[in-house]
Structures are given as C-alpha cells and as structure tokens.
Amino acid sequence: MTAPADLFLTELAAVLGSGSVLRGDDATGYAVDGRGYSVGDDPVVVRPRDVAGVAETVRRCREAGVAIVAQGGNTGMSHGTMLPVDRPSILLSLARLDQILSVDPDRWTMTVQAGVTIQAVQEAAAAAGRRFAPDWGARGTATVGGAIATDAGGNNVVRYGNMRDNVLGVEAVLADGAVWDGRRALRKDSTGYDLKQLLIGSEGTLGVVTSAVLKLVPATAHQQSALLAIPGLAVLSELFELAQTSAAGSLSAFELLPDVAIDRVVEVFGHAKPLDSGTDYFVLLTLASSETVEPRLAALLEAAAKRDLLVDAVVAGTPEQEANLWGIRDHASPTACFVGFQHHGLKLDTAIPLDRVAEFVTGVQSRAAAIAPMALCYGFGHVGDGNIHMMVLPTDDDSVEPWLAVRDELTASIDELVFSMAGTLSAEHGIGLLLRDRIGPQKSDLEWELMHRIKAVFDPDGILNPGKMLPPRAPNA
Numbered sequence: 001m002t003a004p005a006d007l008f009l010t011e012l013a014a015v016l017g018s019g020s021v022l023r024g025d026d027a028t029g030y031a032v033d034g035r036g037y038s039v040g041d042d043p044v045v046v047r048p049r050d051v052a053g054v055a056e057t058v059r060r061c062r063e064a065g066v067a068i069v070a071q072g073g074n075t076g077m078s079h080g081t082m083l084p085v086d087r088p089s090i091l092l093s094l095a096r097l098d099q100i101l102s103v104d105p106d107r108w109t110m111t112v113q114a115g116v117t118i119q120a121v122q123e124a125a126a127a128a129g130r131r132f133a134p135d136w137g138a139r140g141t142a143t144v145g146g147a148i149a150t151d152a153g154g155n156n157v158v159r160y161g162n163m164r165d166n167v168l169g170v171e172a173v174l175a176d177g178a179v180w181d182g183r184r185a186l187r188k189d190s191t192g193y194d195l196k197q198l199l200i201g202s203e204g205t206l207g208v209v210t211s212a213v214l215k216l217v218p219a220t221a222h223q224q225s226a227l228l229a230i231p232g233l234a235v236l237s238e239l240f241e242l243a244q245t246s247a248a249g250s251l252s253a254f255e256l257l258p259d260v261a262i263d264r265v266v267e268v269f270g271h272a273k274p275l276d277s278g279t280d281y282f283v284l285l286t287l288a289s290s291e292t293v294e295p296r297l298a299a300l301l302e303a304a305a306k307r308d309l310l311v312d313a314v315v316a317g318t319p320e321q322e323a324n325l326w327g328i329r330d331h332a333s334p335t336a337c338f339v340g341f342q343h344h345g346l347k348l349d350t351a352i353p354l355d356r357v358a359e360f361v362t363g364v365q366s367r368a369a370a371i372a373p374m375a376l377c378y379g380f381g382h383v384g385d386g387n388i389h390m391m392v393l394p395t396d397d398d399s400v401e402p403w404l405a406v407r408d409e410l411t412a413s414i415d416e417l418v419f420s421m422a423g424t425l426s427a428e429h430g431i432g433l434l435l436r437d438r439i440g441p442q443k444s445d446l447e448w449e450l451m452h453r454i455k456a457v458f459d460p461d462g463i464l465n466p467g468k469m470l471p472p473r474a475p476n477a
C-alpha cells in the first residue's frame, strides 16, 4: 500500500490527539486478523475518538486525495478492509467509537456508536429486559458499523431478519466530511428515499457509519435447541415447513450441519459429540419464546419422526448442552476447523430460493466430484434463509497442488450454477474485493449502472473504499 505524505499524517495526528495515528508495529493488530487475513503491508491506521474526529479525518483525506477504508472488527469475509495498492490510503478504525449512547426499553431501541461489538449490544439489551436479535460466531469482535456496512445476517435471520431489519436509524460521515444524522427511532417513516437503507450494505463505499439506532425485540426467556439427524437433504423443505408452522412462531434458527464438519469440530475443539447416527446431515434448530418451548419442541420432533423427516435427535437439556450444540455450529467453518488449508479453499456465501437448497447442494457436490475429486466438499449454515455456505478445500498437503490447478474452473462452474438458480454469491458477507469480479452476471448492467451513479452522488471523488463492491462499469455505459 502507499502511505499518505508524512506532513499530512503529522498534521492529522496533531488534530486528532495522541494515539490516533498508528504505523509499524503499533498498527499490526489492525492489519492482520486471527485468521491470517492481511489488509496490506505497513498500513497507516487512523483511530479518531469521536464523530468530529471522523469527520475531520474524512474532510482532510478528501482534500489530499487519500483513500479511506473503514474498519470495525476486521471479521469480514469478503476482503472489504483491504487497502488499495495504487494510491495513498488510510485504514480508518472505528474501534474508539465504542460507547453505548442509550438503551431505551420504552422505545424498544438502543443507540450505539459504530465500534461497539455485537455481543456488547446483546448484553446491554438483555440487561434492560430486551433482546437485540442479530447473532453470529464473530459476535465478540464484529462491530455494529461493520455489521451495518455488510448488512450482516447470522443465526436468527429466519425469525428476525438481517441488519436491514434491525436498524432504525444511522449517523454517518459523508465523503465531504459532513455528518448526516439520520438516527430516528421510528418503526414507520415513509418520507421519500430511505437513505439509511442505502448505507446499509454499502460496505464503506458511500459513507462512514458512526452510530446507529438499533431495534430491540422481546426477550426470550425460554430457549431450547435440538440437533436432528436427517435421512437426507431431500427432507429439508418439508422439515422447515413443519418447524415454521408447528412451532407457533418460535423458530429462531434452522441451520444445516454435515457430519464431516461435526466430527472435525469435535476432534479439534473437544466438543462432546451430540449424536452418532451415521447420517450425512443434521439440522440444528432453536425455538425461543417468552413462554416455555419444551412442549412445542417435543411435539415438533414427534411430528417430524412420524413423517420420516428425522432418524434421530438430541435435545439440549441444560445450558451446557445448548452451548455445546452452538459451539459446534460456530466452529463449523473451515476457517476454524481446517486451519492451514482454509486459505486455499473455496468458501461460498450463497443463497438460493428456499425450495431449491437441496438441489443446489447436490449440484455443487457433483460438480466438485467431477472437477476436484481430491477436495472435501460440504455445506453448512443458515438454510432456513436459503443461505448455504458451501466449502470445497483440500485437507492434506498432497492435495493442495492438484486442487489449486482446478480451483478456478470449479469456481466458475459453481458461480454459473448459482446464477442459473436465481441465487446470490453473497447472502450476508458482502462483495468486498473477493467477489467484485465474479458478481457481475448476477444483476443486469442497468442495475450495476444505477449503483455506480449512486456511488458518484455520495462520493464524487471516489475516496471511500475505492475498488470494492462495484464490478467495473460495463463497456460503453
């Protein structure tokens, strides 16, 4: 990466205060995450203390032509925080904007700064007798700003929606340094274009989110999960329908787990193996409510068994068993359970129309078997939303080279399958740099062109996360 001029940085540091501009060893923690993903060599990290500092930084960067890449917890999966290599840039960390500004149970909202973690939001909501519903494995590190920027999803989308459905208002610093305060605590507001929704999912390309009003939902004092061994993927649709319709609205997670990932997680992380059923796939589902859910879960399992939708099941009877089941789910990604090989692999964040998930998984598996027989292929994740993370990766040293020789061919083949099934390559992780050059065929040229025009309105000088998200313009556009 290219650093901005020394004078620029010295003046910025003087305005923002001590510890606000980091380089070298001091910046390492922001440059590389626990997965080994790096934003680039020798980054300049700018860490303002407040929204005024963010605005001042953005204003100065615009004047000096310095690109800005916003960073929250750096847990993103799409290389959205990677710095451009061809122009001066800074990594703008929101880590010090970490205040919960208010919790308002009567409004069913809370207002938090962008650098607050998802877990801190969940805990503050719970302390006020409410619940912030979005949740996923990186909860302890991922921030509200990053979650808004990627329109993050997670385990509870099936009931509560993704970030788009859980954000009522946003404050953001725009590309000229102006602060737009759109933090309204309204459930309904039909006054013109919804600028907040434009910022949600814009991956730092339209503005820097500095704080937000989040929606709270009723606390669910009762929660119980079960792991169901299913006879095959063909039952997924029927099982999901049964769970949705028989659980009286209390279904809050419906996740697919393959035996290969469960076995691996048990081996690597020492979780207790919940079931030994000999089946290839399992569904982890959770019912949650303000009332007891045990009878509903028992009835659901009985009905599923009668219809041959499961071959065996285990119900979490204690908080420890509940934590064990969800610990397995949190670790099911190769990033956690196939460390050393995960960087070579193909990790997909696909979503497919709900009734075609099984067909899609089978389609990917047969393409992988034909093109990359040396690789392990499995799917897991939020199938209740049609969001299935397909993984294809080598799992021993000998397979790496032959796998790398066919990885691009298999990637193109799977992408084509996704588009042919009216699916998406990015259900919840955003486009970033990872998918930018693959995402084009998913939408029409007109749709991408409209997005380029929106980008030009918000960021005419192209300083906000340049080169991310938007595929290059169509020729002659």
Ligand SMILES: Cc1cc2nc3c(=O)[nH]c(=O)nc-3n(C[C@H](O)[C@H](O)[C@H](O)COP(=O)(O)OP(=O)(O)OC[C@H]3O[C@@H](n4cnc5c(N)ncnc54)[C@H](O)[C@@H]3O)c2cc1C
Binding pocket: 069, 070, 071, 072, 073, 074, 075, 076, 077, 079, 080, 081, 094, 114, 135, 136, 137, 138, 141, 142, 143, 144, 145, 146, 147, 148, 149, 150, 151, 152, 153, 154, 155, 203, 204, 205, 207, 208, 209, 210, 330, 428, 429, 432, 465
């Ligand atoms: C173990 C694990 C499990 C995960 N599970 C899920 C899951 O189930 N569902 C899911 O959706 N995601 C999941 N993720 C991905 C990740 O946690 C989310 O994408 C999260 O929203 C990223 O937040 P962050 O603060 O880490 O953002 P970063 O990684 O720091 O940034 C992500 C993007 O947002 C931009 N950005 C960050 N902060 C701001 C801001 N304040 N203003 C404007 N732009 C900003 C960045 O420039 C970048 O483009 C998982 C990640 C891990 C490591």
